[in-house]
Every structure is written in structure tokens, then in C-alpha cells.
Amino acid sequence: MCGGQLRGPSGVITSPNYPVQYDNNANCTWVITATDISKVKVITPKQLWHFRLSLALSSVVYGCLCDVPAVAQVIKLTFEDFDLERGYDTLTVGDGEVVGDQKTIFHVLSGTTTPDLVVSTSHQMWLNFKTDDTSGSLGFKVSYEEIDQGSCGDPGIPAYGKREGTGFRHGDRLYFECLPAFELVGKKNITCQKNNQWSAKKPSCVCKLSEDLCCLSLTYFMCTSA
Ligand SMILES: [Ca+2]
Structure with a gap:
């Protein structure tokens, strides 16, 4: 399917015809919105107190009629498979619902290079898939x-x-290490930034010694951590 309005709490988006080759001259737009807007609001302590009071009263009088307010929800996008004609076919990912707005763009993706994940700052996120001829x-x-x-x-x-x-919250930092005989490629540590994006992609671990040594290292790790 080419584009559409999508709702949470979760789902999958694929390019048209996936996993078969997509069409030329495609222009597909998806907007994802967190499920329940009524729950998507930040409440103040005073409002919470009133809410609890009304909840207590309504529970007595009517039984409980209220939804428990949740913290605001944002959209997380995880890349499972990605292969576009490099430089000519693109997937642009942005925050909110104003499709194409330069100020809200997180990434213009092409080729096979993608981030691990993208998290919106609002309750909405948009994707635009464009291919050339x-x-x-x-x-x-x-x-x-x-x-x-x-x-x-x-x-x-x-x-x-x-x-x-x-x-995984703002300011939190993750540290990575590879098993012996493997080499770390990328950043050793990443920080969760205020825009809900990690400062870098998680690193990868590649075998730097012989396959036998890497295999031994992996076997040892699996046996000792089992
Ligand atoms: Ca193309």
C-alpha cells in the first residue's frame, strides 16, 4: 500500500510491493498518530489531585468511569530491512504531521544506511517515500x-x-563492549539526547582475529553466561 493515516499502538510499514522491487515514480506518505489523544496530555499535579478526587467520588457514586491518564506517547520507528537505490530513491522521516516541513526532518535515508531507530518528539511522525523514474x-x-x-x-x-x-531516557548513557577476539566498530558509548535521538547508532562487533578464535570466544561467552 502506498501511504496512509496510521494509528498506534504499533504496526508495520513497507514500501509498495515489498519484498519485491518497488515502482518507479512512487510518492507515498504515511502519518503515524499515537492511539488515544485523550490520554496524550501531560497533567499538572493540581489536575492530578482533582482527577484523583473525581475518580474517588465517581467510583463511589457511579463505579469507575474514568480512564487512567497516561504520560504522553511518542512514536518509535525501527528499521528491519532497508534497500533503496542510493542517492535517487529516498525515505524521509520527520516529526509531527506537516509532511515535508524542512524544520521537522530527522533523516533523508537512501542506499542501505539507516539509523537503529528514530523517535518522534510529538505524538505524530511522518514518512515520505520518493523514487525516480x-x-x-x-x-x-x-x-x-x-x-x-x-x-x-x-x-x-x-x-x-x-x-x-x-x-533509555534523556541524558542516559549506554556503554558497549565486544567479546574477546571481536573489534568494536562505531561509538563505544551513546547518549540519549533531548530530541529523543541517540547520539549515534549502536556499534557493531566484527571478528578481528581468526574465525576459530572468534568462535571459541563466542562459545566461552555462551557457556559462562548460560
Ligand atoms: Ca530509482
Whole structure:
């Protein structure tokens, strides 16, 4: 399907025809909105007190009629598969609902290079897929999910690596390390920034010694951590 209005709490977006080659001259736009706007508001302590009071009263008089207010939700986008004709076919990802607004663009993606994930700062996120008039590729598959505001989302752990640090909220930092015989490629640590994006992609661990030594290292790790 080419474009559409999507709702949370989660779902999947693929390029048209995926996993078969996408069409030339495509221009598809998706806008993702967190599920329940009525729950998507930040409440003040005073409002919370009134809410609790009315909840207590209504529970007595009517039984409980109220929804429990949640913290604001934002959209997290995770890339599962990505292959576009480099430099000519693009997927642009932005914050909010104003599609194409230069000020809200997070990334213009092409080729096979993607971030681990993208998290919106508002309860909405937009994606625009554009292709030129020649040569296609396999396209993309991304999943989206609502998460609590103030988080960058879980970027995962690199294969053959370890991670320290547990928080994914603003200012939290994660540290990465590779198993012996593997080399870390990328940043050793990343920080969750105020715009809900990690300061870098999670690193990867590649075998730097012989395959036998890497295999031994992995076996040792799996046996000792089991
Ligand atoms: Ca193309």
C-alpha cells in the first residue's frame, strides 16, 4: 500500500510491493498518530489531585468511569530491512504531521544506511517515500510503536557484544563492549539526547582475529553466561 493515516499502538510499514522491487515514480506518505489523544496530555499535579478526587467520588457514586491518564506517547520507528537505490530513491522521516516541513526532518535515508531507530518528539511522525523514474531496489520494512515521552527507545545490543547502562531516557548513557577476539566498530558509548535521538547508532562487533578464535570466544561467552 502506498501511504496512509496510521494509528498506534504499533504496526508495520513497507514500501509498495515489498519484498519485491518497488515502482518507479512512487510518492507515498504515511502519518503515524499515537492511539488515544485523550490520554496524550501531560497533567499538572493540581489536575492530578482533582482527577484523583473525581475518580474517588465517581467510583463511589457511579463505579469507575474514568480512564487512567497516561504520560504522553511518542512514536518509535525501527528499521528491519532497508534497500533503496542510493542517492535517487529516498525515505524521509520527520516529526509531527506537516509532511515535508524542512524544520521537522530527522533523516533523508537512501542506499542501505539507516539509523537503529528514530523517535518522534510529538505524538505524530511522518514518512515520505520518493523514487525516480529508473532502477528500483527491494525497498524497506519498518515497524512503529508508541513509547513514553522522554525516551530514546531501546537501541538493542550488538551481536557478539555487551551493553552496560539500563536507561533509555534523556541524558542516559549506554556503554558497549565486544567479546574477546571481536573489534568494536562505531561509538563505544551513546547518549540519549533531548530530541529523543541517540547520539549515534549502536556499534557493531566484527571478528578481528581468526574465525576459530572468534568462535571459541563466542562459545566461552555462551557457556559462562548460560
Ligand atoms: Ca530509482
